[in-house]
Amino acid sequence: MLLLVPADPLRPRRPDEHFAAEARAAREAGVVVAVVDHDVLARGGDVDRAVAGVPADEDAVYRGWMLRAEHYAGFVGALARRGAVARTSAEQYRRAHELPGWWADLAEVTPEAVWTSGPDRAGFDVARRELGAGPAVLRDYTKSVKHHWHEAAFIPELADGDAAWAVARRFLELRDDEFTGGFVLRRFEEFTAAEVRTWWVGGECVLVGAHPDTPHDVVGTPSVEAVAPVVAKSGLPFVTVDLVLRADGVWRVVELGDGQVSDRPVTLAPEALVAALFAR
Structure with missing residues (x-):
């Protein structure tokens, strides 16, 4: 089990402060943590240098800043050359990260x-x-x-x-x-409450919490029954699904996103996310 996080730009051997809590939680749970150079990855630069400190592992999960799909593909390729297998493939990342990749599957429950x-x-x-x-x-x-x-x-x-x-x-x-x-x-659809961010690992909803934009808003209890079969069928290993209550009382999907680059609200404990990601 391997968690990859962006390096701090000023202290490149340490995790970026935004992801430091998740890195600490992972280490405490016995998960190996390695840092990568996000700036190089995001430029499509020397990707092998960007992952030079990554050890070999059969299950590598990234938690970091967004990458364009083509840059994520380069990232995955560089990991493979080091013997590290990304849990989310380049094709899976593009499908989750870009709306045209997931919209048709969720057409009945999203605008x-x-x-x-x-x-x-x-x-x-x-x-x-x-x-x-x-x-x-x-x-x-x-x-x-x-x-x-x-x-x-x-x-x-x-x-x-x-x-x-x-x-x-x-x-x-x-x-x-x-x-x-x-x-x-x-x-456009009229929504009446704050969004709820749900986290899915292996096609199962493992966490429900606030959206990062409104972390302290009271979170309702969304109905995930209509979404669950689609997320499971997609084969996407780690995604978030943002839900919101429409004016007529129906829960709607605002967005599906790749969980690796979905922000964690401050009210969701990093230990809970790490436990869900690396449960055995």
């Missing part, structure tokens, strides 16, 4: 979505018309900018092409070099 394969307006307008009139929420394959809700996330009326494109253009400005894949337009 309708359409997407483009780039940032151009022509593709955006095609997607806008496909989704149809009404309000929508904008993001790219991996992330939204919901903290800039009115200027770069919420589109009040898709039928107003110029106004919709103004939101998209601002979104591009804010995402800049981090823009990934293409635009994603999702049908």
Whole structure:
């Protein structure tokens, strides 16, 4: 069992402070911990140097900052050359990390979505018309900018092409070099409470807690029955599923994400996450 975490940029032999608590919990549980150079991995640089301190292991799990799917693939390849087998393959990471990889499987329990394969307006307008009139929420394959809700996330009326494109253009400005894949337009649904983050290992829901954006909000009890068969069938080894209560009382999936790069709220004990990840 091996936990990989980003190195502290100033003290490269130590875990990044954001993941230090999980690293400590893992060591206390008897899990080997190694650090990797996230900055090199994220640039697609010398990936073999980035993982030079990683020992051989048959079950390596990463807990760290996001990586583009192509950079994660390079990471997995470098690990393999050291004899370390990533629990999550490059293909599995892309399916979980990018919305087009998981949306169809969850279509019945998540807002309708359409997407483009780039940032151009022509593709955006095609997607806008496909989704149809009404309000929508904008993001790219991996992330939204919901903290800039009115200027770069919420589109009040898709039928107003110029106004919709103004939101998209601002979104591009804010995402800049981090823009990934293409635009994603999702049908707006009215939600009434804070999101709940659920954690899944081997197709089973192992933890339920607050979302990192609202860590101290009271967490409801989401219904995972509709989601469980899909997550299990996907074969994805470690994911998070964010759920929220819609105005009509129905639990909806906001997002599925790869658990390796999903943030842990401060109210979820690192010991609990490590125990769930490396249970035998």
